[in-house]
Amino acid sequence: MSATWDDLENALGWFRAAPSRWLQSARQDLSAAAEWIWVVLQGDFAEDQTTAQVITGTVISMIPLVDQVCDVRDLIANCKKINEDSTNKWAWVALVLTLIGLFPTLGSLAKGCLKILFAYGRKAVFNAGRQALDSDMWQATRPYVEHGLAKLNDHLARPEVRRALSALRIDQPYRYLAEQTRNVAAQLQVSRLTSAMDSALGPARQLLGMVKRWGGTDLARRANHTLQVLDGVRGQADRALAQAIKPVQDWLGRLAQRLDVEHRLNYRAQTNALNPHHFHRFSLDAEIEELRKSWPDWVAVGKGAKYRPLREAPEVPPGHFDISANAPRPLREAFKTFHTVHADVLPPGTVLYRVLDPKSNDNSLCWMTKAEFDQLLSKPEWRQKFAVWRHWNHNGEFVTYTVPPGEGLRVWRGTTASQRLNDQQGRPVLANEQGDLYWLDGGAEQIVVNPADLKRQHLGPRQFTGWGYDEGDIQVDLVGVPILQHNWYEAN
Template sequence: MWEEFENALSWYAAAPNRWVQSAKQDMTAAAEWVWVVLQGDFADDQSTAQVVTGTVISMIPLVDQLCDIRDVVANCRKINQDTSNKLAWLALALTLIGLFPCLGSLAKGCLKIPFNYGRKYAFKGAAKTLDSSLWKNTAPFVESSIVKLNQHLAHPAVRKTLAVLKIDNVWKYLARKVRDVKGLVSTSRLMSVFDDLADALASLCDLIQKWGSAALQSKAADLLRSVKAVRDQANKSLSEVVKPLQDWLDKLARRLEVEADMNYRAYTNAHTPHRFTPTTLEAEIASIKADLPSWVKASTKAPKKALQDAPSIPHGYPNISKTSPRDMLRGKFNTFHTIEPREFPPGTTLYRVLDPNSADNSICWMTKEEFELLKSKSDWRERFAVWMNWNRNGEYVTYTVPPGKPLRTWEGEAASQELKDSAGRAVKDADGKSIWAVGGGKQLVLDPADLDKAYLGKRRPTGWGYGDAGEHIDLVGVPTLTNNWNPRNQ
């Protein structure tokens, strides 16, 4: 029993030294450990990796219950700050419906992601009332959750579970589960789940009362009183969120069905059983606005301002001016913050980071030294100012300059790139600042017509995965490192 207990709790915090040194007999240390677990903040600021990994880990039964108790404790704390805040009660309801038995472990792990993001809106939003604009207001958070849910579904453990359960279209499966939950939502059902978790919390607090210090016992008693205070008001307050919650779940189910249509369309002349689908601009904007990643910066001006004028073009160098005869090179000087011509002698190896849809022979490259400076996908996106809807990463290819003449390129710091919507309007954060992919890495721009296919290396994995920035995820249906030389770029 202790081994199972320790394995579960180690997901949250390392065991106190006293617990290990006492051969796991120091009950005071164990009580402190339980208390640390219960204090875990609500998952507002989890990284993508924590969200994805957490939902997989939560499929382990004992850890699963601890996750649930932590969430309810956090919800109760929020409610006790302002019991009139309807959105805080909605957040509690979203926690409780994720525990309905009809979901099962797989659907529960998956749907916790959109439910968590719905709670993010409830916890972070300035509004405290529920109205007809609830779905519209939560839409950016829902879209962000769809990105994370795609990553979760790509996890090997989840893929194996889907295979065992013979679920071919997981999005339609989840949509059905959401509608099942909607049909069960009622005040009595929510109260029943709440009471079950409150009882489980009371059992844990009994252990703290038995083993813990006097100070810890007092804290545990205060925690139980705070949960009881919410319980005393819950019947009335939860009844007021049932209808808005049902409407929200109905729209979520429809959004999952739309995702099913997008992910399971048929493609003719396909080389793989599934099609690699890049992030859409709309999904990226929603994701970034809901949770600003580390590799972007909100600022009133560009961190690395783009060049306004093209440099003079020496003979034999790619024409990157506004009047270039090559469409793919025209005006590309403005992707630089600084720029100078540079030629590479035969035998030099250059690197290009790409996704399965990218052409091997395109204009953007980097030196080996620059490539080796990159330690993560976030590094790459930040230094080379690459939005997710442009390039999902996952792979790289090398090119070795062949014997004979040198390869002439342009080299310089990458300029910052402003996030813009499909109409070309700058996307702003809550403070009205523009959102920038920073730049500053030394990029190369060359003319693909100067490349020789015979000297192109095989595609290799970056090790950073195909998912969102900073993730290491195996994606279902991605081509297996297949070179993609585009003759039209020659």
């Protein structure tokens, strides 16, 4: 870990502000520096949306040592989990997902992108439970992979990353990442994994050595214990990692297939165009930046919701599906999208409408009646009445679903609740110094269905809304008009 103290100070500051004692001492209080290093190294990759998890590689490599500190943090967190129960195969699987992100054969671009997906894979391993993982690791981790893909999409949309893609002449990043994932799976062997582990143990020992030398007795004791944990896990690694390779190889194969699907979703809009980069969703950060410059009429600014979201989920009638906090995904907490709600059964022949963009799933949960759809005259009106932020859905298309013959379709219906704009950590975004927030009013009647109840043969063709694709890098002209194509999510 050869770099100046200034580099390390900058790297630590990227994770957490320096302790006040360090600043007040004019950077002379080494015990404060030891405390700073120790606190940064305790970062756990299992926490939601940690820095090391969502922005890696291509961007942070511009700051010396940040990527190495990320690796050390993840390695320490992994080894702590293994130390709790070294017989837990899935803790070793998580370690493999950490170590393959360190393979030197991965270029900086691929490493930065794949670390995002591997981080969400690790989160899944420690949250899904052994029984679910033993049954089907891919299925158990899939919701986390989808969150990781959303973060990857944001990462690929960053100007720095786009410049890197251009310089490397990578015109189809998802296909490229799928190929890199398959290459990693083929290279998995114990010797490569332990070599990667040793490459991270060096910086870890240096950083913890600083904590031991500069910290007080208690801090030195804890740093020494962490070093013992790291060495203990390394001593078991040759045997335990061998048993974790096969499930990781299978998982990587499924991940590569999922990246292939993402490639097809992003490039299906090509028609007689050379190398078009079509449709990258407007990111949350970009939307916040645009609003702070000037917010459009369809965005309200104020301190409260016009249609307050429900605080409690409704009681579930017999035979109906749940939308409470205990419901399975994607229905979990769907009640919060309502201001008022009641259960209903739509009779056969009822036609529902869903506004979507080229990447949206056809069979998702949010729909509207034909009457509501026919009243919509513009994209801003749709966004305002149905409370849809730009980074959620770029629209441009719609699809219909006709309730088939039989007992009807069970749904929840009611007034759409107002939606507040939150940042990546779920905190409200301030609109001004007076404490006002950004809101979408809501107020239209929305329909929530259980996607599992929908049958593909009763889905109508995708059609243009006539509102355009101006928010998503799609060029609507004779060369770049997207192909209207279904995107039906098939649960495995």
